[in-house]
Amino acid sequence: MKISNKTIDYRLKADDQNGTMHLIDDAADLQLPSIEKPTDTIKGAGILGEIDLPAYGQVGSMTFTVNSRADSAKYSMLSRPGPIKFEAVWVNDTFDSSGMSMKTQSNKVFMTGFNKKYDPGKVEVGGTADGSSEFEIVYYRKIVNGIETFLIDKLNGKYVVNGKDYMESIRAALA
Template sequence: MKIPEKITGYSVYLDGSTYLGVADVELPSLEALTETIKGAGIAGEIDSPTIGHYGSMSCTLNWRTIDPAAIKLSAPKSHAIDFRAAQQTLDSATGNYSTTPTKVSVRATPKSLSLGKFEVGATTDTSNEFEVTYLKVIVDGKVWIEIDKFNSICIIDGVDYLAAERAALGK
């Protein structure tokens, strides 16, 4: 069995090729939009998810200093940002380690830039927060997640959960 263990390294890129530097990232969370359903035939209430529709997705980059990349990413426009990682995986049958390429791509618009603080001998803790409208997760060459809010695409593990909705709307 292959056991994914940890990220051994990663890089941040803008527009697919411009290296942005050293930053920690808080990746988006997926939280389905829900509506409470109750009534005849239902014993109580159900928070029913709206299939393929998600609440606000945000992403945060944390920098050690006031980095020019943080300033560049604060421009009020959509940015294509890639997070490319090497995941260490253990094959439990053989005891051998391997590296699995992992890539998370987002299209994101800046919501905030915190310049942080000045303190002698310390990081500034500068950070950018973004609203994410597009998310794609690729692990070992396979697309596992692709969410495109503006084009009504929600692919999870190869299934496009909004294909029927697009067809019904003539998209």
């Protein structure tokens, strides 16, 4: 059995207007988007009570948050209008109980989003700025140990989990 433990380290990169990726080295922590589906409550004959059923293939707003220690030139570029591409990479350690060994797991997330909040933080003697930026994410792709495990591409109608594209038949029906 594999037991995941803590994050060892991470890096966040964001592109500038020219498409060059830059390390955002003042990031304190990241809050990855939560995947929430819009729901409708259905009730009626044959249903005992109500069912709050998720709408198939629909995903609510996905917000990515970068919390920062300080407002720097690289951090400030996250406030620009237009799409921003992100690459978050982190390594966590895992314990393999069958082999009684510690291993590492590589994680990568690629996102495209639009800045919707830029907070440079506060100015305080002896303190960090503790700012934050929020982004509306329209593209989210996760890779674990080199294998794509998750993809949501809102603008191209894709929802893929472990290689299965759940929107393929919808796109085909609309073609």
